[in-house]
Each structure stands twice: as structure tokens, then as C-alpha cells.
Amino acid sequence: MVAVLVIMTAGALLGYFLRKQPKIVMINDKLIMLAVFGLLFLMGVAIGSNPTIIQKLPVLGAQALLIAVVGIAGSVVAGSVVYYFFFREKY
Amino acid sequence: MRATIYILLFFTLGLLLSWQGLLPGHLLKNDYSVYALYLLMFLVGISIGADSSAFKVIKQVKLKILLVPLATIVGTFLGMILIMPFLAEISFTDLQAIGAGYGYYSLSSIIIAEMRTETLAVIALIANVIREIITLILTPILAKKAGKLAPVNSAGATSMDTTLPVITRYVGKEYAIISVFHGTVLTILVPVIVSLFLEMA
Numbered sequence: 029m030v031a032v033l034v035i036m037t038a039g040a041l042l043g044y045f046l047r048k049q050p051k052i053v054m055i056n057d058k059l060i061m062l063a064v065f066g067l068l069f070l071m072g073v074a075i076g077s078n079p080t081i082i083q084k085l086p087v088l089g090a091q092a093l094l095i096a097v098v099g100i101a102g103s104v105v106a107g108s109v110v111y112y113f114f115f116r117e118k119y
Numbered sequence: 120m121r122a123t124i125y126i127l128l129f130f131t132l133g134l135l136l137s138w139q140g141l142l143p144g145h146l147l148k149n150d151y152s153v154y155a156l157y158l159l160m161f162l163v164g165i166s167i168g169a170d171s172s173a174f175k176v177i178k179q180v181k182l183k184i185l186l187v188p189l190a191t192i193v194g195t196f197l198g199m200i201l202i203m204p205f206l207a208e209i210s211f212t213d214l215q216a217i218g219a220g221y222g223y224y225s226l227s228s229i230i231i232a233e234m235r236t237e238t239l240a241v242i243a244l245i246a247n248v249i250r251e252i253i254t255l256i257l258t259p260i261l262a263k264k265a266g267k268l269a270p271v272n273s274a275g276a277t278s279m280d281t282t283l284p285v286i287t288r289y290v291g292k293e294y295a296i297i298s299v300f301h302g303t304v305l306t307i308l309v310p311v312i313v314s315l316f317l318e319m320a
Binding site: 041056069081082091092095101107 | 122126127129130133135138156157159160164165166167168183187190193195198199201202206217221226228229232237238240241242245250253254257261265266267268271307311318
């Protein structure tokens with residue numbers, strides 16, 4: 029986590045100095061997409077060569093669905109409490 | 120949404136190619152992903168630093184705006200605790216790490232693939248993609264029944280980009296600012312919280 033924080037903070041500082049260079053910022057955003065495409069492709073490659081995962085995919089998918097639904101439900105409940113007490117009328 | 124489809128296409132393409140044995144063997148042993156991951160985080164950092172507009176709203180909307188991403192974090196955390204008994208083979212901290220993707224499926228699943236197993240990364244990828252899709256579908260109902268913040272909390276980190284157009288349409292422009300702020304804060308926190316949970320175990 030420390031490595032993540034250091035790397036992202038360093039990036040954010042550099043980004044802050046580059047914020048008035050729209051061309052560089054645009055290239056950076058394209059690079060992010062490229063990196064994400066590449067990494068997800070590689071993840072697909074790793075998973076495709078793993079027969080155990082392929083076999084378990086329906087189970088993993090069901091678990092994922094449960095996690096997504098409950099994550100949303102919890103967030104929405106907590107969010108509506110915040111909304112009720114702090115945002116309802118004033119904002 | 121188009122970016123999501125492209126990303127999933129790349130993932131599926133890699134999956135199908137290697138499943139069918141159509142890729143050279145050396146691609147299959149990828150040990151270079153830590154550096155790619157660090158590079159990606161650096162680039163994400165640059166993108167956040169260059170776009171500081173989201174943080175100017177703190178002055179306009181006051182500090183209570185921080186409660187919105189906090190609600191998403193706490194709500195997701197509690198939700199994961201609730202389903203722990205049903206997912207016995209996933210440890211508490213791993214489950215929290217998956218939840219802490221808050222819809223940011225690419226980065227969170229890449230981190231989990233690096234620090235844990237591919238099985239866990241697949242669950243994280245699917246769970247967080249589903250979070251985005253459910254949000255896109257349920258936003259109209261959520262906005263009506265659960266208050267104007269509900270779609271934002273549901274969207275998680277995606278409330279700044281992929282789900283923003285739909286959210287803005289159903290909760291109004293004044294909440295669009297909150298939505299962008301919420302998504303930006305969570306986008307920054309996803310890699311931090313995910314790796315924090317993974318390092319706890």
C-alpha cells in the first residue's frame with residue numbers, strides 16, 4: 029500500500045504541474061486505456077490457460093453477482109442515511 | 120460504456136486465445152505485470168493531478184460532501200460482512216478487497232491478480248463490472264425511491280465517468296458535481312484500500 033501511495037502521489041504531483049498541457053494530459057489518458065487493455069488481455073490469457081477457473085466460472089460469476097448486489101445495497105442504504113440527514117432540504 | 124465494452128473484449132479475446140491454445144507459451148508466464156501495474160498507477164495519478172476540478176467543489180458544497188464517498192465505503196464494507204457466511208472460501212480481507220473495487224474493475228482486479236490468485240481476480244473483475252451495469256440499469260429507480268444520492272453511491276468509483284451521464288439525467292445537474300467528486304475520491308482510494316486489505320492478511 030505504501031508503494032501505491034508513493035507512486036500515485038508522485039503521479040498526481042507531476043499531473044498537477046502538467047494540468048495546463050492538454051495535449052500531454054490527453055496522451056496520458058490514452059496511455060491509461062492502452063495499459064488497461066493490455067493488462068486485461070494478459071489477465072484473460074492467464075485465466076484462459078487455467079482450466080480450473082474456466083470450469084468454476086459459473087460459481088465464480090454467482091459469487092461475483094452476490095458481492096456486487098450487496099455492495100450496492102450497503103452503499104445505497106448508507107447513502108440514503110447521509111441524504112436524509114444532510115442533503116434532503118438544503119442542497 | 121464504450122470503454123467498458125472494449126476492455127471486456129480485450130479480456131475475452133485473451134481468454135479465448137489462450138483457452139484454445141493459440142498463444143505462444145512465453146506470453147503465458149507473465150511476470151512483468153508488477154511493473155506494468157506500477158506504471159498504470161503512476162499514469163492514473165497524473166490523470167487525477169491534472170484534473171483537480173473535482174476538489175474545488177469542497178469549497179462550494181462544504182465538508183459534508185465528504186460524507187458521500189464515506190457512505191459508499193462504509194456501506195460496501197458492511198455489505199461484505201453480511202455475506203461473509205455465504206462465501207466461506209473467500210477470506211474476510213480478500214472479500215473486502217473485492218468490494219473495495221467500488222466498480223473500478225480494471226485496476227482493482229489487476230491489483231488482486233498481482234497480489235492474490237487469478238480466481239480471486241476473476242471474481243473481482245466480474246463483481247465490479249456487474250456493479251457498473253446494475254447502476255446503469257437501476258439509476259432511474261434508485262433516484263426515485265432511495266434519494267438523489269443513491270445512484271452516486273451505487274456507482275462507486277464510476278460516478279465520475281462511465282455512469283455519470285445517466286446519473287446526471289436522473290438526479291439533476293446540481294448532483295452531477297457531487298457525483299464527479301465522489302467518483303474521483305473513490306478512484307484515488309481504490310488502489311490504496313484494495314492493497315491495504317490484501318496486505319492485512
